[in-house]
Amino acid sequence: MLYPNNIKKDKKSFINYGNRGMNLENLINETNEYYLNNDIALIFKKPTPIGIAKVSYNSFGKSIEKAYFKEQSTLDYNGLYKGKYIEFDAKETLNKTSFPLSNIHPHQLKHIRNVINHKGICFLIIKMNNLYYLLLGESLIYFIDHNERKSIPYDFIKTNAFEIIEKYNPSLDYIKIIDNLLKEEK
């Protein structure tokens, strides 16, 4: 498609920000469903926390008339694999050179430290440059505790995260990486 000369080409204007993260979330949900149906792992997305301001009662029961979204103070997904506690979040950035730490809320960061302290398995699945990475909570915390930077350079992610190759069924087989890590631990 050619652009008339008087329209400034701005790549950003063609990005649907409303859907940002949508695709990654769908891939993860599909993967979790595959894990559930094939008895591999039990991982669920937590419901979005909301604050309820007004309810009404009718013949169908209780319904919500007014509510607002609350921030998730933990990570979006949790569950279990071989008895072990797993918790993670899906993060997507359009930034090609670094992952902005503003994507992770301070209370989420505190929670990641907590999960690690309690010997849970905690990580981020990051979509960046159209690739998928599993960055362990330990690597994330290491970076934060040893850097003043407000974003993680892509090089750090490429070196320290595990790439998850997108494929068919399951789309993003992140448990395979966790399984390998657990085997190494033994």
Next chain:
Amino acid sequence: MLYPNNIKKDKKSFINYGNRGMNLENLINETNEYYLNNDIALIFKKPTPIGIAKVSYNSFGKSIEKAYFKEQSTLDYNGLYKGKYIEFDAKETLNKTSFPLSNIHPHQLKHIRNVINHKGICFLIIKMNNLYYLLLGESLIYFIDHNERKSIPYDFIKTNAFEIIEKYNPSLDYIKIIDNLLKEEK
């Protein structure tokens, strides 16, 4: 207080059904907060799942104009203790002689079987006859698979569940029971 003779005394009418379970939930929330603040375990109540029917946008951001409550298909609380996955639900009955299985939805039952299969720690905290019991998922499933009954006799609970003695800080120290079970396992 004395009742006029023409009013039939009905004990049930003095029970606030709307608050049923409230007290137990508060005790558990308090206990979980104690565990969190004292670095003992990380257990959270899952947000209530809702279906959003209508949202609006204003200067404060997105808010919900119409929504409805969905049924939790898993159990209400989950988290981790010493790296192990924990999931449980709080159930309360006013029935003195048996615990009606109608308190547990079929999809919750299926989920309990799943958690056990994946080596998670799964249980119910039951308030009955003003006492608190921790009934392991394994005992619950055993009962269901070996009985045609629609309720669990109180005797079965007294024999097979662990009593949690209510005390001050933490109110219901259920992790202590889990800890003893984990020690026995070794």
